[in-house]
Amino acid sequence: MAPGQKMYPRATVKKIVKAHSKCNVSKNVDVMIFLDYVLFMQTLIKEAAIDSKQAGERNVSAKSIRKATPDTLAKFKG
Amino acid sequence: MANTNPGTSRTGRLAPLNTPRATTPPNRQTPSGRPSVSARRNNVATPHARAAIRAMDQRRAALFTPGRTRRRSLREQRETPRDILRNLSRVLAPTSQVLSSSSSPETPADASLPSFIEEEDEEDDDDFPIERPRFSLPLGPEEDDDEDLKPPRLSGFEEDNYTMQSIELPRRALMDNTTRSSLGSMRHSDYMGPDIQSDDVGIDSGFFPPPALDDSAEVVMDEPAMIERLDADEARRQTLGGDSVFGAIDIPDAGNETTFLMAPVESPVREQTEEQIATGGLEGLGSDDGPVYDMDDDDDHVNEPMNVPDFDTEDEADNVVENNISTIEEATLSRITSLASNRVVKRKKGKRISRHGIEYPSLPPSVVKRLATTCAKTAGSKGKISPDTLDAIMQASDWFFEQLGDDLSAYAKHAGRKTIDESDMVTLMRRQRQTNASTTPFALAQRYLPRELLQELRMPVPVPSKAPRKKTRREDVEGEEQEEVT
Numbered sequence: 181m182a183p184g185q186k187m188y189p190r191a192t193v194k195k196i197v198k199a200h201s202k203c204n205v206s207k208n209v210d211v212m213i214f215l216d217y218v219l220f221m222q223t224l225i226k227e228a229a230i231d232s233k234q235a236g237e238r239n240v241s242a243k244s245i246r247k248a249t250p251d252t253l254a255k256f257k258g
Numbered sequence: 259m260a261n262t263n264p265g266t267s268r269t270g271r272l273a274p275l276n277t278p279r280a281t282t283p284p285n286r287q288t289p290s291g292r293p294s295v296s297a298r299r300n301n302v303a304t305p306h307a308r309a310a311i312r313a314m315d316q317r318r319a320a321l322f323t324p325g326r327t328r329r330r331s332l333r334e335q336r337e338t339p340r341d342i343l344r345n346l347s348r349v350l351a352p353t354s355q356v357l358s359s360s361s362s363p364e365t366p367a368d369a370s371l372p373s374f375i376e377e378e379d380e381e382d383d384d385d386f387p388i389e390r391p392r393f394s395l396p397l398g399p400e401e402d403d404d405e406d407l408k409p410p411r412l413s414g415f416e417e418d419n420y421t422m423q424s425i426e427l428p429r430r431a432l433m434d435n436t437t438r439s440s441l442g443s444m445r446h447s448d449y450m451g452p453d454i455q456s457d458d459v460g461i462d463s464g465f466f467p468p469p470a471l472d473d474s475a476e477v478v479m480d481e482p483a484m485i486e487r488l489d490a491d492e493a494r495r496q497t498l499g500g501d502s503v504f505g506a507i508d509i510p511d512a513g514n515e516t517t518f519l520m521a522p523v524e525s526p527v528r529e530q531t532e533e534q535i536a537t538g539g540l541e542g543l544g545s546d547d548g549p550v551y552d553m554d555d556d557d558d559h560v561n562e563p564m565n566v567p568d569f570d571t572e573d574e575a576d577n578v579v580e581n582n583i584s585t586i587e588e589a590t591l592s593r594i595t596s597l598a599s600n601r602v603v604k605r606k607k608g609k610r611i612s613r614h615g616i617e618y619p620s621l622p623p624s625v626v627k628r629l630a631t632t633c634a635k636t637a638g639s640k641g642k643i644s645p646d647t648l649d650a651i652m653q654a655s656d657w658f659f660e661q662l663g664d665d666l667s668a669y670a671k672h673a674g675r676k677t678i679d680e681s682d683m684v685t686l687m688r689r690q691r692q693t694n695a696s697t698t699p700f701a702l703a704q705r706y707l708p709r710e711l712l713q714e715l716r717m718p719v720p721v722p723s724k725a726p727r728k729k730t731r732r733e734d735v736e737g738e739e740q741e742e743v744t
Contacts, residue, residue, distance in 0.1 A: 200618070204678065239643070
């Protein structure tokens with residue numbers, strides 16, 4: 181990540197969660213949320229990568245992502 | 259059954275014995291009437307239907323047995339004819355000793371101890387193996403003998419569904435000859451239950467109308483209830499199967515069929531209403547240029563997963579589903595894929611609306627792509643991510659945030675808050691198994707987040723809420739130390 185760049189738009193994350201939960205989001209929770217999101221993304225990509233490798237593809241394919249999505253979501257179900 | 263009269267003394271029980279007979283005939287008649295009704299449909303003959311019918315019968319029998327209220331434990335087991343006879347014998351025992359002795363060799367003992375046995379035994383007799391041993395030795399063995407001998411008979415009876423109404427045995431046997439299904443009419447009988455108990459005579463006449471009313475009522479009912487009702491109707495139909503002698507219930511059946519036909523037609527209507535609502539809400543918000551129909555899509559999503567996953571999404575979902583071969587999670591997959599497919603179509607348009615009717619933006623694709631690329635590199639593949647893949651990832655992250663918002667709000671509400679707190683997030687991550695004793699949220703943050711964000715994360719820590727938080731605090735200190743070092 182480029183040095184001057186923001187890692188993610190904090191306000192956007194906050195808005196997203198706020199819309200989904202219909203709750204207010206306290207000040208710094210969005211950092212944690214984004215952390216969780218990073219973890220989710222990592223798991224998802226990892227699973228998808230494994231899957232696509234098994235399928236003999238070089239890059240992570242959309243198909244494998246779709247395949248890995250339900251599992252990963254279930255894994256991140258609190 | 260002696261039990262039939264609640265609260266009666268032993269002497270009184272003899273008279274009650276007759277009452278069950280009087281009450282039972284209506285039941286029988288109901289089945290007899292049933293076959294006529296149900297007769298039209300032959301479906302019922304299947305073993306499953308029989309089993310279901312049997313279950314219903316037993317349930318109904320349980321309902322009808324008056325003795326039920328009086329007894330506290332193992333009521334159902336008591337309801338066998340044998341028990342009735344036993345009760346009768348007990349009642350008779352004190353008065354006529356000679357007969358009791360003649361009936362069974364062991365009875366004399368009972369006769370000798372009638373007063374004791376009766377008092378304690380009433381409840382105990384029927385609880386088979388368990389309770390006997392507790393009581394005094396002399397009493398126990400005698401009773402055990404009785405029951406040891408008889409249980410086999412009981413089992414036989416129960417299998418044939420004769421459990422409750424010993425008196426009905428012959429009649430039911432007749433019924434079996436015609437159709438098992440006739441017995442299955444339980445459903446109606448359930449309705450009739452109270453009537454039967456109250457009026458023995460009027461049952462026949464009153465019996466048919468209620469089901470008819472029931473059906474008509476269902477027909478009249480609102481459309482939203484449709485789905486549940488369909489199942490119910492089917493169940494009833496199965497129970498009803500058989501050859502119908504009476505045409506009386508034909509009408510309700512027709513009503514059912516109509517309702518069946520209605521179902522598919524109505525679903526779109528419902529959606530329309532939702533759409534209208536959604537549009538109304540959107541107009542109220544009146545914010546974004548985002549096409550109305552985009553919004554609708556989202557609203558549908560909210561409702562679909564619960565009720566009608568199949569209807570709308572079939573077309574679009576098919577493609578995706580075919581791609582996904584995993585059979586294990588077909589249900590979830592299909593649902594998700596359906597959602598995905600719907601979203602894919604309209605996703606690229608600006609804002610969407612959450613379940614609560616609040617607009618929200620999606621994460622900028624650039625951010626997601628950067629993150630995904632990083633993850634892909636760490637995962638060992640090349641960092642390239644095609645637009646397709648990015649699309650899928652965006653979907654996944656949308657769902658992720660939706661799920662996360664749900665969970666967080668649930669936690670916050672549970673804690674009586676209206677604000678999502680850090681503790682909620684800590685809880686969530688712990689439940690996700692992302693953090694545990696050895697991994698603190700802060701450690702994760704340190705690994706995955708840039709330092710500025712870490713700073714932010716560190717700020718709120720002073721508020722100690724839970725155990726993990728303390729750890730994070732400790733971690734915090736360590737982190738600072740590390741930073742100092744670095």
